[in-house]
Amino acid sequence: MSKTCTKCQQTKEDDAFNKDSRSIDGLAWWCKDCSRAQSKKYRSEHLEERRAVERARRTDTDRERARNYYHEHRKEYKAYITAHPEVHRRSALKTFYKLTMEEYDKMLIEQDGKCAICETPQEELKKPLVVDHDHNTGAVRGLLCPNCNHGLGRFKDSLDTVRKAVLYLEQGEVRNIIAATAAAEKAKEVVPVEVKQEQPIKEVKDDKPKYTAID
Numbered sequence: 001m002s003k004t005c006t007k008c009q010q011t012k013e014d015d016a017f018n019k020d021s022r023s024i025d026g027l028a029w030w031c032k033d034c035s036r037a038q039s040k041k042y043r044s045e046h047l048e049e050r051r052a053v054e055r056a057r058r059t060d061t062d063r064e065r066a067r068n069y070y071h072e073h074r075k076e077y078k079a080y081i082t083a084h085p086e087v088h089r090r091s092a093l094k095t096f097y098k099l100t101m102e103e104y105d106k107m108l109i110e111q112d113g114k115c116a117i118c119e120t121p122q123e124e125l126k127k128p129l130v131v132d133h134d135h136n137t138g139a140v141r142g143l144l145c146p147n148c149n150h151g152l153g154r155f156k157d158s159l160d161t162v163r164k165a166v167l168y169l170e171q172g173e174v175r176n177i178i179a180a181t182a183a184a185e186k187a188k189e190v191v192p193v194e195v196k197q198e199q200p201i202k203e204v205k206d207d208k209p210k211y212t213a214i215d
Contacts, residue, residue: 001013001014002014003017003025003027005017005029005030005031005034006029006030007029007030007031007034007038008031008033008034010031012031014027016031016032016033017030017031017032018032018035086101089101089128093131096131097131097133097140099131099140104131104143107140107142107143108122108129108143111129111142111143115129115143115144115145115148116132116141116142116143116144116148117144117145117148118145118147118148120145125145125146127146129143129144129145130143130144130145130146130149131143132144132149132152134157135157
């Protein structure tokens with residue numbers, strides 16, 4: 001048996017359709033491919049709405065239960081992380097940034113294994129480069145070393161503040177150059193030395209009588 005999908009207008013076998021008791025033949029009007037594509041599109045377009053609904057469903061009791069569970073099993077959790085760092089890292093990337101380890105490694109290769117800002121090599125860092133993302137949209141921007149990542153966080157991702165910081169550093173550099181130039185010019189100046197004239201030596205006359213020794 002076959003059926004035509006009302007979405008893509010393609011004729012497919014019955015196993016290409018989900019079951020639906022509301023239709024005469026017991027099959028859905030759309031094929032599985034079209035249904036999956038539509039569901040994915042809807043989820044992406046209504047992501048924030050779905051998150052808001054999910055947050056609203058969480059009660060204080062649920063949060064308290066989650067906190068209590070973590071505190072009761074904290075030692076086991078930390079022991080598991082220590083024993084399986086790659087599993088934990090893979091899970092964290094997927095949970096917080098929607099990234100796979102393969103996508104992370106691809107970004108690292110595209111950045112030549114360096115921080116996207118200061119270009120510090122991964123080999124010189126104790127921990128892997130961290131994922132930097134836009135806090136408003138959640139979009140991943142690149143991989144940064146901890147110092148650069150914290151720096152952007154301190155500036156609150158404000159371009160205006162970063163520009164002011166750059167201007168401040170440039171003005172300081174200009175002041176240093178001016179001060180160094182002035183010091184060099186001052187060192188070149190010859191300070192005249194006053195030469196004192198020597199006083200003439202006065203001849204001291206000896207008016208005392210001279211005596212001759214008698215044998």
